[in-house]
Amino acid sequence: MTDRQPGFSTLAIHAGAQPDPTTGARATPIYQTTSFVFNDADHAASLFGLQAFGNIYTRIGNPTNAVLEERVAALEGGTAALAVASGHAAQVVALQMLLKPGDEFIAARKLYGGSINQFSHAFKSFGWNVVWADTDDIASFERAVTPHTKAIFIESIANPGGTVTDIEAIAAVARKAGVPLIVDNTLASPYLIRPIDHGADIVLHSLTKFLGGHGNSIGGIIVDAGTFDWSKDGKYPILSEPRPEYHGIRLQETFGNFAFAIACRVLALRDLGPALSPFNAFMILTGIETLPLRMQKHCDNAKAIAEWLAVHPAVAAVNYAGLAGDKYNNLARKYCPKGAGAVFTISLKGGYDAGVKLVSKLQLFSHLANVGDTRSLVIHPASTTHSQLDDAQKTKSGAGPDVVRLSIGIEDKEDLIADLEQALA
């Protein structure tokens, strides 16, 4: 029993978690503490100097959070991870290690609306300049590369459109440009897609969605694939050059193929501060244990409902990559053969008003701004999550006025179909 590699479901339950050595507790304890005592002054100095592995203060690391980090790293096939307070915190922490004011990063136009806002406004105010490209036109990524480009950012399955991205094609652009590919894998979860296997160098998640899976905790995570050489050309000085905060250590030289995750922890998280509560880490960990079961049921339900909606007279179009004949069906077959996720959009023949009406008449679907809950969810993006975008941006990101987004839960699909039927009538 040494070199046999356990499967995904085994990792979802065991990776990172072992019985507590002092109490024997089998479930991961919630280490609800701000701080950790040192053995002596020398031990404290070693910890602060990054010479020893261990815990200092929960803003920088916590044993409950560490179980979550190791588990998601194992599920994604990465070398290390860092859990933070939200998916958005993961994005700011990861990019802060790569960009300085005046730098650029290329991002897919089809992204979660909140990310479009974060990139267009908050990041702009830091001097991090987003350059948009279109995942349906890989050449648009190539054209966007300049000497200032520091990263490429895409979603594996895009929110809200549910479109599947050709990760390998964009990874090839990133490799040629000598920059890391960052993939937000929130909507797929590693059960459906493991972006690192397709060339991603960094994987991000909003843990708030399918990984936690129960709609009870906000969280985010950054996974280091351990694939990128940060020291090859001086473009990433935070990782390759001596750090004054740590007496001049070079992070990649010291931490090798998990240096990016360490940099995010000991610099960005330490200094910016968006730490995850250990209680949330515990809730999300418990959710992950059933990820394979839930995710399969989410996908099976979503496919059945998408097929039912596709032939409904009130529905103009169903954009679900899991449907035969969908524009993204070939990519879905390649990247996520187990299922195309559970978030998709429909457009209604009745336009904006029909969208508003559908949302208000549904009884089992909850009208709220989230995805990836056990419960089925519905929202009209044009009037909510994407309302801050102009009409052209709305349509480009898959959230036109007639579009309704569904996040299919793991209830009995017959009940969900009955609910849609009465609401569309």
Next chain:
Amino acid sequence: MNHDTYSDIYVREILNGVKTIAMVGASPVNVRPSYFAFKYLAERGYDMIPINPGQVGRSLAGKPFVASLRDIDRLIDMVDIFRNSDAAAAVVDDALALNPLPKVIWMQLGVRNDAAAAKAEAAGIKVVMNRCPKIEYGRLSSEISWMGVNSRTLSAKRAPIPTGSFQRMSLNRASISGGSTGAADRAAQDKPK
């Protein structure tokens, strides 16, 4: 033997079996990786000897530097090489001239010399290349997990607790492999040396 991958059992047996470790190329500068590894292994109870001809007269974590393997007056279980891959050959030759021979020759992350390894193995010495003993200790004990690092081990057994200090985990922990990092392993092999 195949030096691309090592089983956890092989590495754990080595780290459990050695007591005295001579680190060739150890640096007294407290931000160098060799300093980190030296101090960490000393704190875990290994009898560490720093070797660096340019540092004789100084000491590292309280241990005096010696100029070469030949200048050590006691039995050495393991030689840990913090030099580049070419320079490793001469260090292995020095190690093979010791009497008695060391049990293990370990070359650090990024250091690999297959010819020198073959020579050492022919003399009955176990070899590890392109690994860091600090990282391997941290991984197999699971201490490294506190940093969110994928230890690539799974365990449903309660680990023994090292006595006398906090924030330590035992190397004698029952574990199986789990959580492979194929992409990082391939990237390491493709990296120009």
